[in-house]
Amino acid sequence: MSVLELLRLGNPLLRQVSKEVSDVPDAMLSQLIEDLQDTMEAHQGAGLAAPQIGVPLRVVLFGGGGLNPRYPDEMPIPQTVLINPVLTPIGVDLEDGWEGCLSVPGLRGKVSRWRRVRYRALDANSQPIERCVDGFHARVVQHECDHLDGVLFPDRLVDPAAFGFLSELEAAGLIAKVPNSNEEADTSINNICT
Numbered sequence: 170m171s172v173l174e175l176l177r178l179g180n181p182l183l184r185q186v187s188k189e190v191s192d193v194p195d196a197m198l199s200q201l202i203e204d205l206q207d208t209m210e211a212h213q214g215a216g217l218a219a220p221q222i223g224v225p226l227r228v229v230l231f232g233g234g235g236l237n238p239r240y241p242d243e244m245p246i247p248q249t250v251l252i253n254p255v256l257t258p259i260g261v262d263l264e265d266g267w268e269g270c271l272s273v274p275g276l277r278g279k280v281s282r283w284r285r286v287r288y289r290a291l292d293a294n295s296q297p298i299e300r301c302v303d304g305f306h307a308r309v310v311q312h313e314c315d316h317l318d319g320v321l322f323p324d325r326l327v328d329p330a331a332f333g334f335l336s337e338l339e340a341a342g343l344i345a346k347v348p349n350s351n352e353e354a355d356t357s358i359n360n361i362c363t
């Protein structure tokens with residue numbers, strides 16, 4: 170098990186455009202996927218992208234683990250590995266929603282995303298995968314794929330005022346407070362990338 174250090178906002182490596190996976194030995198790719206899984210689970214995250222653990226390759230992981238306690242109304246997302254993902258919006262509808270990120274601990278911001286997207290990629294076994302998704306699933310995959318282009322959620326705020334520490338946003342009533350949660354849990358479980 171390898172739980173790796175997460176890079177945080179300000180680290181220039183998070184701003185790189187990651188490279189397509191090609192000619193990467195299977196063993197190296199398998200190790201990367203395992204490291205992403207171990208690191209994401211250790212932080213109870215909903216997703217993680219390879220550049221967040223310092224690997225500039227176009228690989229993301231998200232979902233798994235059943236219902237997220239911070240999003241009890243959201244359908245669970247199956248655990249998904251995407252290699253060289255390509256996203257295409259379906260329709261023109263946008264949706265605002267609060268996001269966090271393990272690379273931006275403790276903070277949340279409101280971000281506009283495509284409501285529905287199609288994604289195509291290779292899966293963990295290098296087999297083609299294609300899905301059309303909406304809502305929370307669509308938001309998560311857009312957030313993760315942004316990391317591959319060096320984009321983090323604070324770059325996409327709909328309003329600079331809709332950004333801040335989770336505890337402050339909860340106290341202000343901007344984000345619903347989850348009963349029995351504490352700051353420690355909030356900084357991990359709630360992060361959609363995180």
Ligand code: NI
Pocket residue numbers: 269270271272312313316361362363
């Ligand atoms: Ni993130």
